[in-house]
Amino acid sequence: MDFLTELKKRAGIVDEALERFLPSASNYPPLIHEAMRYSVFAGGKRLRPVLTMAAAEAVGEDPLRVLPVACAIELIHTYSLIHDDLPAMDNDDFRRGRPTSHRVYGEAMAILAGDALLTLAFELMTRTVQEGAADPHRVLRVIAEIAHAAGTAGLIGGQVADLLFADKDLDGNTLEYIHRRKTGALYRAAVRSGAILAGADENTLSSLTEYAEYLGLAFQIKDDILDVEGDQSKLGKPVGSDQKNKKATYPALFGLEKAKEKAGQAVAAAVQALTNFDRRANFLRELAAFVVTRDF
Amino acid sequence: MDFLTELKKRAGIVDEALERFLPSASNYPPLIHEAMRYSVFAGGKRLRPVLTMAAAEAVGEDPLRVLPVACAIELIHTYSLIHDDLPAMDNDDFRRGRPTSHRVYGEAMAILAGDALLTLAFELMTRTVQEGAADPHRVLRVIAEIAHAAGTAGLIGGQVADLLFADKDLDGNTLEYIHRRKTGALYRAAVRSGAILAGADENTLSSLTEYAEYLGLAFQIKDDILDVEGDQSKLGKPVGSDQKNKKATYPALFGLEKAKEKAGQAVAAAVQALTNFDRRANFLRELAAFVVTRDF
Numbered sequence: 329m330d331f332l333t334e335l336k337k338r339a340g341i342v343d344e345a346l347e348r349f350l351p352s353a354s355n356y357p358p359l360i361h362e363a364m365r366y367s368v369f370a371g372g373k374r375l376r377p378v379l380t381m382a383a384a385e386a387v388g389e390d391p392l393r394v395l396p397v398a399c400a401i402e403l404i405h406t407y408s409l410i411h412d413d414l415p416a417m418d419n420d421d422f423r424r425g426r427p428t429s430h431r432v433y434g435e436a437m438a439i440l441a442g443d444a445l446l447t448l449a450f451e452l453m454t455r456t457v458q459e460g461a462a463d464p465h466r467v468l469r470v471i472a473e474i475a476h477a478a479g480t481a482g483l484i485g486g487q488v489a490d491l492l493f494a495d496k497d498l499d500g501n502t503l504e505y506i507h508r509r510k511t512g513a514l515y516r517a518a519v520r521s522g523a524i525l526a527g528a529d530e531n532t533l534s535s536l537t538e539y540a541e542y543l544g545l546a547f548q549i550k551d552d553i554l555d556v557e558g559d560q561s562k563l564g565k566p567v568g569s570d571q572k573n574k575k576a577t578y579p580a581l582f583g584l585e586k587a588k589e590k591a592g593q594a595v596a597a598a599v600q601a602l603t604n605f606d607r608r609a610n611f612l613r614e615l616a617a618f619v620v621t622r623d624f
Numbered sequence: 625m626d627f628l629t630e631l632k633k634r635a636g637i638v639d640e641a642l643e644r645f646l647p648s649a650s651n652y653p654p655l656i657h658e659a660m661r662y663s664v665f666a667g668g669k670r671l672r673p674v675l676t677m678a679a680a681e682a683v684g685e686d687p688l689r690v691l692p693v694a695c696a697i698e699l700i701h702t703y704s705l706i707h708d709d710l711p712a713m714d715n716d717d718f719r720r721g722r723p724t725s726h727r728v729y730g731e732a733m734a735i736l737a738g739d740a741l742l743t744l745a746f747e748l749m750t751r752t753v754q755e756g757a758a759d760p761h762r763v764l765r766v767i768a769e770i771a772h773a774a775g776t777a778g779l780i781g782g783q784v785a786d787l788l789f790a791d792k793d794l795d796g797n798t799l800e801y802i803h804r805r806k807t808g809a810l811y812r813a814a815v816r817s818g819a820i821l822a823g824a825d826e827n828t829l830s831s832l833t834e835y836a837e838y839l840g841l842a843f844q845i846k847d848d849i850l851d852v853e854g855d856q857s858k859l860g861k862p863v864g865s866d867q868k869n870k871k872a873t874y875p876a877l878f879g880l881e882k883a884k885e886k887a888g889q890a891v892a893a894a895v896q897a898l899t900n901f902d903r904r905a906n907f908l909r910e911l912a913a914f915v916v917t918r919d920f
Contacts, residue, residue, distance in 0.1 A: 351776060360776050411739060416731035435712035436787055439735065443707060444780045446739065450746045451771035454764045464760035468750045471767065475747035480647060480656050480751045484740045488653045491732055 331614045338381065339374035342402065346539075347443060348374055349452055363433045363441035364448075369405050371424045371564065373624075375547075376518040377402045379615070383536055385583045386602075386609040390423050394525045396456045397470055400449040404478050407445035408514075415541030425564040435617045450475070462525050470521045477517035486510030499575035512544035535601050539612060542598035547619045549591040552577035554623070556584060591620045628912045634677065637672040641691045642698065645748055658727055659729045659737035663702050667720045667860065669920075671843075672814040673698045675911070679818030682898075682905040690750045690821045693706075693766055696745040697814050700774050703741040704810075706734055708783060721860040746771070758821050766817045771811035782806030794872035802891075808840035815839075831897050835908060838894035843915045845887040848873035850919070853879060858920045887916045 329338075346368055347526050353362045377398035381391035413420040413428040414435065421431050453471050456462045476482065479594035486509030493502060519540035554563060556579050557568045570577045578587040598616040602609045625633075642664055648896045649658045673694035677687035686824040709724040710731065718729050725736035749767050752758045772778065789798060814834035819829050850859060851866045852875050868875045871882030874883040894912040 355776070357776075357781060357788060359788070360780065360784045364776075370645060407739075411735055414732075414735065416735060417868050426747055436710075437784070439707055439710065439712060440780055443703075443738075443742065444776050447775040447780065451768055451775060454768040454771070457761075457764060464764055465753075468753060468760055472747055472750040475743050475750070479743045479747060480651070480653075480660075480740050484656065484736055485653060486745065488656045488733070488736055492655070520646060586869055 330620055332449070334611070335373075335378065335615070335618065338378045341381075341392070342374040342377045342399060343369070345399050346402065349396070349399050351447070355356060359433065359437060360440055360444055363418075363429060363437050364444055366432060367410050367429050367441065368403065368445070370426055371405075372402070372406070374402060375615075376405055378541075379515065379612075380522035382611045382615065383519045383540075384526040385522075386536065386605055386612055387523050387526035387528045387532060388608065389522075391522075393462065394456065394522050396452045397467075397474075397521050397525060398518070400452040401474065401514065401521065403449040403452065404446045404474070404483070405514060405535040407442040407449070407476075408483055408487070410442040410445070414438060417487070417491065429525030447479075456525065463527070466525050466527070470524050473520055473524070474517045477513040481516075482509050482513030486513070493576070495574055498581070500581055503576045503578070503581060507545070507548045508541075511548050512541060515544035515547065516540040535604065538601035539598045539616070541621060542594045542601065543616055546591050546594035546598060546616065547576045549587055549594065550620045550622065552579055553584065553587055553591065554619070559623060564624070595620050627914055630907070631669075631674065631911070631914065634674045637677075638670045638673045638691075638698065639693070640694060641695050642686070645692065645695050645751075646744070648653075655729065655733060656736055656740055659725055659733050660740055662728060663706050663725050663737065664699065664741070666702075666722055668698070668702070670698060671911075672701055672810060675811065675814040675836070675908075676818035678905065678907045678911065679815045679836075680822040681818075682832065682901055682908055683819050683822035683824045683828060684904065685818075685822030687818075689758065690752065690818050692748045693763075693770075693821060694814070695819050696748040697770065697810065697817065699741045699745040700770070700779075701810060703738040703745070704774075704779055704783070706738040706741070710734060713783070713787065718861070739855065742774075752821065759823070762821050762823070766820050769816055769820070770813045773809040778805050778809030778813075789872070791870055794877070796848050796877055799872045799874070799877060803841070803844045804837075807844050807900070810836060811840035811843065812836045831900065834897035835894045835912070838890045838897065839912055839915060842890035842894060845874045845883055845890065846916045846918065848875055849880065849883055849887065855919060860920070890918050 350365055350368060351361045353365055355361050380394055380401060384394045385391045409423065410429045412418050413423060414430055420428055422428060429441055441574050456467050457464055480553035486506050487504045490510060516537060519536050520533060523536045552570065555567055560567050577589060595616045599613050602613055644663060646661055647657045651657050651659055676690055676694035676697060680690045681687045705719065706725045708714050709719060710726055716724055718724060725737055752763050753760055783801050785802045786806060812833060815832050816829060819832045851863055854863050855861050874886060891912050895909050898909055
C-alpha cells in the first residue's frame with residue numbers, strides 16, 4: 329500500500345473513533361453538540377492522532393489502544409482553531425473552504441464549542457484506562473504533558489506571542505519561538521503520549537521527542553512554503569494570505585530556496601532520530617518525508 | 625472559632641495554594657499570566673475548593689492532600705466567569721466591583737486567559753498524586769467527573785441553555801435545568817472529588833452527593849434572593865440586575881417568601897443527608913447554614 333493510502337486508512341480509523349467519542353448532535357442542548365461536530369469533522373488530515381498511534385506502534389504497542397488520547401489531541405487542536413479564528417483573534421471567516429464556527433453558530437456558541445472540545449479532551453484521556461488497559465500512572469503523566477503543551481508554555485503561549493507580534497518585524501528566533509509553541513508543542517505531545525502509553529523507556533522517548541521536534545519544524549516550514557507556491561484548490565484555502573497579512577514566515581525571512589533547504593534538513597534530522605528503531609517505525613519515517621512533499 | 629472566621633482561614637489556605645500553583649506573572653509571555661492572576665485573585669469566596677477539602681475531611685482524610693484538585697475546580701470556576709462575561713455572552717463590564725477581564729486585557733486575551741485556566745486546571749489535577757500520594761485510579765476518576773461536570777452535560781450545557789432562553793419566559797423546570805448545570809454541577813463535582821480522593825465508599829459518596837445537590841440549590845436560590853434584597857456594598861455588585869436583564873429567578877417565579885422557604889428546605893435536606901456522619905462533617909453542616917444566611 330502506498331503511503332498516502334495508508335495515511336488515509338489511519339485517518340479513517342481516527343474519524344470513526346471521533347464519531348464514537350463525541351456526544352450525538354441530538355443530545356440536549358443540540359446546538360453546542362452540532363457546533364462541536366461541525367469543526368471536528370471539517371476535513372482535517374488527522375496528523376496529530378495518527379502520530380500518537382504511530383509512536384505507540386514504533387514502541388511495539390497496538391495503536392488502537394491509544395485511540396482515546398490520540399482523539400483527545402485532535403479535539404484540542406480543533407478547539408484552538410475555533411478560538412484562533414474568532415473575530416477578537418485572527419478574525420478568519422473561512423477555514424478549509426468552509427465558513428468558520430463563529431460565522432455559522434455565532435461568537436458565543438463558537439467560544440463555548442471550543443471550551444467544550446477542550447474539556448471533553450480531558451474526559452476522553454481518562455478513558456484510556458478502560459479502553460486500552462493502560463497503566464494509570466502513564467495516563468496521568470500523559471494528561472500532564474498534554475495539558476502543559478496546550479497551556480501557556482505551549483499552544484496558548486504561542487498564540488499570545490503571535491498576537492503580540494502581529495504587524496511587527498520578526499527575527500528568526502522569535503519566529504521559531506512562536507512556531508515551537510503554536511504548532512510544535514502539540515506535535516511533540518502527540519508523539520510523546522503514544523510512546524509513554526506504550527511504556528517507552530527514557531532513551532526511546534528522547535529519540536521520539538527529537539523526531540517530533542524536527543517533524544513539527546518541517547511541517548511548519550512546508551506550511552509557509554505552500555502559502556507561497558501551493559495550489560489553492562488542493563489546499564482548500566487561498567494562497568498568499570501570509571504575505572497579505574504581513575505574517576513572518578520562513579520564506580519571507582530566508583527566501584523560498586533557503587526555506588526549502590531548511591525543511592529538507594529538518595526531515596533528514598527527524599528520520600535520523602529514528603536510527604535505532606526497527607521497521608515498526610517505518611510509518612513515522614514515511615510520514616516525515618510526506619510532510620515536506622505534500623501538496624495539501 | 626466562629627464559622628465565618630473558620631471559613632476565611634480555609635479560604636486563605638486555598639489562596640496560598642493558588643499562589644503557588646499559578647505561573648508567576650513574570651513568566652513569558654507575562655500578559656497572559658497577569659490576566660490569569662487578575663481573575664483568580666479577584667476576591668472570590670473559594671466555596672468550591674473549601675467544599676472539596678471539607679468533603680475529604682468528612683471522610684477522614686487530611687484536607688491539605690486534596691488541595692491541587694480543590695484549586696483546579698476554582699480555576700475552572702474562574703475560567704467560566706471570564707468567558708461568561710465576554711461581550712459575545714453576557715457582556716458584563718464589572719464583576720465583584722472590578723472591571724472584567726476583557727475590559728482590562730481586551731477580548732482576545734480574556735478568551736485565552738480562560739482557555740489557559742481551564743487547561744492548567746487539568747494539569748494541576750494530575751499533581752494530586754505527587755502532592756497527596758492519592759491513588760492514581762481515584763485521581764483519574766476525579767478528572768473524568770470534573771471534566772464531565774464542566775462540559776456540555778454540566779457547566780457549558782447550562783450556559784448554552786441560559787443563552788438560548790435569554791429574554792424568554794421560563795418555567796420552574798427549565799430554571800432548575802439551567803441551575804443544576806450552570807452552578808450545581810461544579811458544586812457536586814467539588815464535593816464528590818474530595819470524597820473520592822479520600823476513598824469514600826459508595827454509600828458515603830451517595831450521601832455527600834445528595835448534600836452537594838441540595839447545597840447547590842440553596843446557594844442559587846439565595847443568590848437570586850440577594851439580587852432582590854441584598855446590600856450592594858456587601859455584595860460588591862449592583863442589586864436588581866436580574867430583574868433589569870429579565871432573568872428568570874426563584875423570587876420572580878415563586879415570589880420572595882416562597883423562594884426563602886425553598887432555600888430553607890434545601891438547607892435542611894442538605895444537613896439531613898449527613899445524618900450518618902460524625903463531627904468531622906460539622907464544617908459541611910455549618911457551611912450549608914451559612915449559604916442561606918450570608919449577606920455577601
